Amino acid sequence: MASQGRLYGIGIGPGDTQLLTLKSVEVLNSVDVIFTPRSAPKRNSIARKIIEPALKGKAQIIELTFPMTKDKGELESHWSTAAAEVAGILREGKNAAFVTLGDPFFYSTYIYLYNKLKEEYPEADIITLPGISSAFASASAAGVPIAIGDEKLAIIPLPRDTAAIRPYLEMFDTVIILKVGEKLRGLIDVLTELGLQDNAVLVQKVSQKGSERIITGLSGLSEAELDEVGYLSTVMVKKNM
Amino acid sequence: MASQGRLYGIGIGPGDTQLLTLKSVEVLNSVDVIFTPRSAPKRNSIARKIIEPALKGKAQIIELTFPMTKDKGELESHWSTAAAEVAGILREGKNAAFVTLGDPFFYSTYIYLYNKLKEEYPEADIITLPGISSAFASASAAGVPIAIGDEKLAIIPLPRDTAAIRPYLEMFDTVIILKVGEKLRGLIDVLTELGLQDNAVLVQKVSQKGSERIITGLSGLSEAELDEVGYLSTVMVKKNM
The missing domain is CATH 3.30.950.10 (Tetrapyrrole methylase, C-terminal domain)
Structure with a gap:
């Protein structure tokens, strides 16, 4: 059995590619899959635009939709789906990054995903890298x-x-x-x-x-x-x- | 007359060189002079150790002493001296960086230098780059x-x-x-x-x-x-x- 992959939660800063840390860029260029959040299926991911100039690797990019809703049930269901998708990639032995604006632990969508993973996939190996808020x-x-x-x-x-x-x-x-x-x-x-x-x-x-x-x-x-x-x-x- | 140089106040993060931003590394490798703080003339600058692995340029490194004292008069006199030294470098048309742990505007020695420069050398061109706190x-x-x-x-x-x-x-x-x-x-x-x-x-x-x-x-x-x-x-x- 292949060993489990690792997820990196990466804070990419407020908007300028140049505010990424060296560590974040290194990880983004080493993982197999990069998850980027967007607020609706047809909207572009702002996070994706910010990281693209720093990417040299050939990671697969997967956009995850996090709707801008306050309906708790709808949100819970979206996070569960996203967590399952991320956990599935890790189970294949792939390493992945989830990118998020600012700092990942500071008012960020990543926290919902992180909590969901901790709850439903407690075996997941997760490392969080801070970003400029x-x-x-x-x-x-x-x-x-x-x-x-x-x-x-x-x-x-x-x-x-x-x-x-x-x-x-x-x-x-x-x-x-x-x-x-x-x-x-x-x-x-x-x-x-x-x-x-x-x-x-x-x-x-x-x-x-x-x-x-x-x-x-x-x-x-x-x-x-x-x-x-x-x-x-x-x-x-x-x-x- | 040579035009004035610019000072960059740079937050270098908490301790790992890899937590520097791309922007900070770019600036550190473009300036003529890098000022690093230390708390006593014979103590090594922690900030200097953190940035050294990222330096490719040939900037001159000048260590500025900021004593760990609560004596206001002594501190004021040290900041004035440091501000004069920095302002002198800028007046020569050189660009400089002042590096500081964490974020430069968050409980950092840089703030004292920054305020002193604003007060005594209001013509100084200063740009502050955020860092991971x-x-x-x-x-x-x-x-x-x-x-x-x-x-x-x-x-x-x-x-x-x-x-x-x-x-x-x-x-x-x-x-x-x-x-x-x-x-x-x-x-x-x-x-x-x-x-x-x-x-x-x-x-x-x-x-x-x-x-x-x-x-x-x-x-x-x-x-x-x-x-x-x-x-x-x-x-x-x-x-x-």
């Missing part, structure tokens, strides 16, 4: 240090009720807010109440050449900008800025 | 996902009064605790009070080959371990583990 890439792009000394950092997906973010803004030196989207207006209202609207920097589409946009201070945004710039944005609020 | 590398090494969905993350250097960490442990799904050191016993006391001692994973010397150590659950440590394992350790506490 968009939160960190955004700070570097904006030229705003995240934290130093005894400063405290909170990283929080913006709650639906934006006011719920208030205690975190009060308690922490730095708050990085993810999943801003269309709730940007609500976030600015809370920041304004706390006098922090100009202690914020918004980074949109970080590391995406030609599309990256950095806005320091959120009090001067036009109505059109308020509608648009929340998409794929991270907001970093820093008291001592 | 030890917090993220620790999670990958331990196989413990950091956060997903609407989970919230706090990253906090352990306060001298360890009990002060209690509200953060209560409010957050995941807390990553840095700078544990000799306060590990105090931290375990707080975790035990909250019933979280087995929801913690300690990662020591992450990414350092042969030295990395992962301890899941903190209730079974021996007295000898309690004295030792806090050093260069990150503790990740996860309610839903």
Whole structure:
């Protein structure tokens, strides 16, 4: 019987091929199969586009569909199917990589697959390789240090009720807010109440050449900008800025 | 007059050369000068050891001393000297890199240099490149996902009064605790009070080959371990583990 293959969960960073680590590139060029996630069967995989310039090997690329749904039953069924597909490849003795934007253990689809594999195929050999998170890439792009000394950092997906973010803004030196989207207006209202609207920097589409946009201070945004710039944005609020 | 050079602040990750990004390696092999920090004139630069295997270029390496002191005056004077040295190189039209462990904007010496340059040499052209933080590398090494969905993350250097960490442990799904050191016993006391001692994973010397150590659950440590394992350790506490 062939020995089992190994799965590498690989964080490929926020969007620039050059932000892959040496280790990730080495593994991507050594495995037999690369799994890339996409959100619908007809949509291109963003992750695939990011890694392609770094590929020299001849790994087979298999796209796995992870729908953008909140229906738990539908998601569970998709993860089970994906986990079975991955486990099947490993059982053939092949090594595989699953690529995911940012860091694999940080708000990533990979975590669902990983948990499913642990649960249903506990014998699977899995190694996870860290990647540059968009939160960190955004700070570097904006030229705003995240934290130093005894400063405290909170990283929080913006709650639906934006006011719920208030205690975190009060308690922490730095708050990085993810999943801003269309709730940007609500976030600015809370920041304004706390006098922090100009202690914020918004980074949109970080590391995406030609599309990256950095806005320091959120009090001067036009109505059109308020509608648009929340998409794929991270907001970093820093008291001592 | 020669045009000014550019400074790249480069995060080189937690300890493994293979965790450098492609971009960082490219820049390190293109600049004229690489500044590496060390904590005393006679101590080796850890950062230098990490980057050396990736260097093909012939950059001059200059070690800058940043003493491990809390004396503000002494630190200020060291940063001023370092900033002047860096600014002098840029003024000669040379490009330079300053390398730093982990991510450059995350609890790093680079931030002091960066702030000093911004203050005293505002004309300096500085680009910061993100790196893999030890917090993220620790999670990958331990196989413990950091956060997903609407989970919230706090990253906090352990306060001298360890009990002060209690509200953060209560409010957050995941807390990553840095700078544990000799306060590990105090931290375990707080975790035990909250019933979280087995929801913690300690990662020591992450990414350092042969030295990395992962301890899941903190209730079974021996007295000898309690004295030792806090050093260069990150503790990740996860309610839903």
